[in-house]
Amino acid sequence: MAGILEITNSYRKGCGMTLEEALHNNRYKIVDKWVEYTLSTYQASDFFRKEKDSFANPIGGTIRDSLKKIFSMLAKNEDASSFREPLSRIMHLRSVQEFTPSQAVAPLNAVKHITRDVLASDKETKALVTDLYDFEFSVDLALLAAFDLYVECRERIYKIRVDEIRSGKQILTDSACPSKALDNIKAIKR
Amino acid sequence: MSVAKLEQLSQSVVQDPSLATGAIPTKDWMDIPVVFKPGDYAYPAKQDKVEYLNSQKGLNFPNAREWSPEDDDWKLPENWKEIIIDGLGERLEKFRSLKIFMDCCVRCGACADKCHFFLGTGDPKNMPVLRAELLRSVYRNDFTLAGRILGKMAGGREMTIGVLKEWFMYSYQCTECRRCSVFCPYGIDTAEVTMMLRELLHLVGIGINWILEPASNSNRTGNHMGLQPHTFKDNVDFLAEDVEGLTGVKIEPTFNRKGAEILFITPSADVFAEPGLYTAMGYLILFEHLGLDYTWSTYASEGGNFGLFTNNETMKKLNAKMYAEAERLGVKFIVGGECGHMWRVLHQYMDTMNGPADFLEVPKSPLTGTVFENSASTKMIHISEFTADLIKHGKLNLDKSRNSHVKATYHDSCNPARAMGLMDEPRYILDHVVDWVEMPENTIREQTFCCGSGTGLNTDEIMELRMRSGLPRANAVKYVEDKHGVNMLSCVCAIDRATLTSLMDYWNPNVGVCGITELVGNAIVLDGETRGELDEGLRTMVF
Numbered sequence: 001m002a003g004i005l006e007i008t009n010s011y012r013k014g015c016g017m018t019l020e021e022a023l024h025n026n027r028y029k030i031v032d033k034w035v036e037y038t039l040s041t042y043q044a045s046d047f048f049r050k051e052k053d054s055f056a057n058p059i060g061g062t063i064r065d066s067l068k069k070i071f072s073m074l075a076k077n078e079d080a081s082s083f084r085e086p087l088s089r090i091m092h093l094r095s096v097q098e099f100t101p102s103q104a105v106a107p108l109n110a111v112k113h114i115t116r117d118v119l120a121s122d123k124e125t126k127a128l129v130t131d132l133y134d135f136e137f138s139v140d141l142a143l144l145a146a147f148d149l150y151v152e153c154r155e156r157i158y159k160i161r162v163d164e165i166r167s168g169k170q171i172l173t174d175s176a177c178p179s180k181a182l183d184n185i186k187a188i189k190r
Numbered sequence: 191m192s193v194a195k196l197e198q199l200s201q202s203v204v205q206d207p208s209l210a211t212g213a214i215p216t217k218d219w220m221d222i223p224v225v226f227k228p229g230d231y232a233y234p235a236k237q238d239k240v241e242y243l244n245s246q247k248g249l250n251f252p253n254a255r256e257w258s259p260e261d262d263d264w265k266l267p268e269n270w271k272e273i274i275i276d277g278l279g280e281r282l283e284k285f286r287s288l289k290i291f292m293d294c295c296v297r298c299g300a301c302a303d304k305c306h307f308f309l310g311t312g313d314p315k316n317m318p319v320l321r322a323e324l325l326r327s328v329y330r331n332d333f334t335l336a337g338r339i340l341g342k343m344a345g346g347r348e349m350t351i352g353v354l355k356e357w358f359m360y361s362y363q364c365t366e367c368r369r370c371s372v373f374c375p376y377g378i379d380t381a382e383v384t385m386m387l388r389e390l391l392h393l394v395g396i397g398i399n400w401i402l403e404p405a406s407n408s409n410r411t412g413n414h415m416g417l418q419p420h421t422f423k424d425n426v427d428f429l430a431e432d433v434e435g436l437t438g439v440k441i442e443p444t445f446n447r448k449g450a451e452i453l454f455i456t457p458s459a460d461v462f463a464e465p466g467l468y469t470a471m472g473y474l475i476l477f478e479h480l481g482l483d484y485t486w487s488t489y490a491s492e493g494g495n496f497g498l499f500t501n502n503e504t505m506k507k508l509n510a511k512m513y514a515e516a517e518r519l520g521v522k523f524i525v526g527g528e529c530g531h532m533w534r535v536l537h538q539y540m541d542t543m544n545g546p547a548d549f550l551e552v553p554k555s556p557l558t559g560t561v562f563e564n565s566a567s568t569k570m571i572h573i574s575e576f577t578a579d580l581i582k583h584g585k586l587n588l589d590k591s592r593n594s595h596v597k598a599t600y601h602d603s604c605n606p607a608r609a610m611g612l613m614d615e616p617r618y619i620l621d622h623v624v625d626w627v628e629m630p631e632n633t634i635r636e637q638t639f640c641c642g643s644g645t646g647l648n649t650d651e652i653m654e655l656r657m658r659s660g661l662p663r664a665n666a667v668k669y670v671e672d673k674h675g676v677n678m679l680s681c682v683c684a685i686d687r688a689t690l691t692s693l694m695d696y697w698n699p700n701v702g703v704c705g706i707t708e709l710v711g712n713a714i715v716l717d718g719e720t721r722g723e724l725d726e727g728l729r730t731m732v733f
């Protein structure tokens with residue numbers, strides 16, 4: 001795939017800019033919109049967008065940080081396996097929040113539409129829209145990886161639940177003695 | 191064209207406008223009903239537990255029944271509304287603070303973004319100001335003139351089943367951590383509002399099992415686990431054997447020994463569940479090293495007090511048992527282990543509930559002669575105060591290199607930090623026993639983030655909720671893990687030791703969790719020890 005992109009990029013569309021350059025030049029704009037779109041899936045999206053301290057705003061911070069990384073990888077057409085770390089951070093969040101699986105991963109897909117829109121809205125880059133195939137294919141791969149990560153996170157949660165139960169705390173609710181004792185108390189009261 | 195696609199994408203994944211599902215709210219917060227789904231509520235208390243508690247002298251847990259949050263009909267008593275409004279009126283009379291908290295909020299919003307539940311969910315009703323508003327709106331409606339006349343226009347709201355369900359949802363999405371109160375210019379403590387919400391709900395038979403079962407166990411056998419005296423003793427003996435296996439030093443702890451100088455009380459989780467077990471081994475090593483004249487009790491075998499999470503009377507009763515046992519055994523004072531909310535009960539409520547404990551003496555360290563004037567009334571000191579004083583006076587033979595496999599950070603547990611002000615002693619101890627670093631400033635000390643599972647929310651059926659609310663804490667741990675290679679999160683709370691373990695498993699799986707006394711115990715050089723290389727300290731398996 002990388003080969004195809006290189007060929008595409010090397011042949012400039014009369015606007016003096018390659019797709020790679022266009023993506024690079026518009027990276028802040030695209031990432032901002034992408035972050036905004038992703039955060040708009042939360043009720044408190046205003047706060048998540050505005051607060052810049054990532055310790056005071058871990059959702060906003062994590063989303064911004066990770067999407068930034070993912071975008072630069074997508075723009076450089078990097079191997080899908082390198083998305084794992086930033087993608088995993090996002091999926092860790094979204095798989096324990098109240099989203100359906102499709103809601104959890106959908107915002108990743110948004111970058112396709114945002115990028116098209118940003119490039120198309122500028123005369124200089126308009127012609128490059130037709131070259132987005134490889135970029136969009138990378139987004140597809142990221143989306144597929146996100147599904148795997150989503151399920152991994154869910155499985156992790158189930159395992160943690162089981163581990164907690166196994167750690168011995170079930171004696172709290174399931175041990176025989178206290179319930180037996182309760183019967184005795186009832187008997188005494190009578 | 192592409193923007194239209196984006197809208198379609200939004201619509202195809204967004205369904206009902208329910209909270210935090212990604213939908214954009216179209217209604218005022220007051221009008222959005224709560225929906226209970228598996229994973230976002232803790233299981234209701236079992237009927238027999240509620241009946242048992244209700245049968246106890248001085249306790250009031252009426253209207254026991256089987257019910258489910260997911261059902262439309264919660265089988266409330268017919269006059270439930272009257273019970274709630276009367277209950278609220280009674281509490282407004284009884285607790286002046288409640289009346290003040292109801293009246294003086296100016297809605298400045300300073301607390302709004304300080305709650306870990308809000309930060310992890312984005313649900314506006316998890317903003318402390320709105321959480322309190324759930325009660326305040328009813329208060330306004332029924333107890334203020336403006337509310338009576340203007341109703342909704344004055345922010346008033348009639349008590350309905352919908353409101354009651356909201357109370358249940360959001361009073362169990364608050365860990366009473368008090369972080370919000372640190373930022374409120376009026377010192378409004380939303381935790382106290384949550385406590386009132388929970389108290390009122392108990393009046394109509396609504397409570398959760400993870401709280402009421404430990405509370406009833408504690409009332410009956412003396413500890414949350416429901417361990418009977420022989421089991422409790424066996425567990426501690428077992429840990430003493432483990433210490434012997436590791437160090438070659440035989441420790442023989444005593445139980446219920448009359449005339450001992452000190453009664454030692456810690457959360458039962460420490461003698462029962464990992465990783466608290468290692469902290470308990472630390473206590474045994476520390477006391478052996480000092481030759482301390484102390485005893486465990488198999489009756490006051492729980493430092494935790496789940497009464498704090500139910501109502502005033504239960505908290506008082508469970509707290510009283512520690513003092514009754516201290517008096518029975520004739521000890522001079524009490525040393526308390528690494529527990530969180532036990533200390534909040536001690537410092538904020540014990541004195542007016544059961545104190546002052548005049549039959550005990552003001553704690554004085556038998557080794558250094560230090561008198562702990564701060565505990566002059568409660569007669570109980572925290573193990574970290576005790577240990578820090580020992581280190582300061584050079585009474586411990588410590589080999590810090592024994593913890594060289596650990597790079598620690600320190601989590602200020604909400605209650606010791608905010609309700610007790612215990613912040614420097616644990617740090618002083620850490621300085622002497624391990625290499626450690628602080629997490630970012632706005633996540634420690636008074637501003638510490640809760641583990642996300644306090645106040646009896648440490649149950650597994652709400653694991654997703656716990657992971658969300660624990661995110662701000664985990665996020666700060668991740669930072670020091672990435673930056674400094676931290677591999678251990680230390681704390682002085684038994685609930686934290688259990689809950690942070692799960693939290694780390696999810697967010698930062700390479701970080702373990704330990705108590706401070708585990709690190710102390712591992713660093714202590716015991717007289718006559720035959721200890722080999724223990725790569726993982728007290729956690730090393732020896733065969």
Ligand code: SF4
Nearest residue numbers: 305364365367368370
């Ligand atoms: S006490 Fe803690 S959990 Fe409760 S509202 Fe305040 S910050 Fe949130």
Ligand code: SF4
Nearest residue numbers: 295296298299301374
């Ligand atoms: S900070 Fe205090 S006064 Fe301001 S909104 Fe919150 S509770 Fe009200």
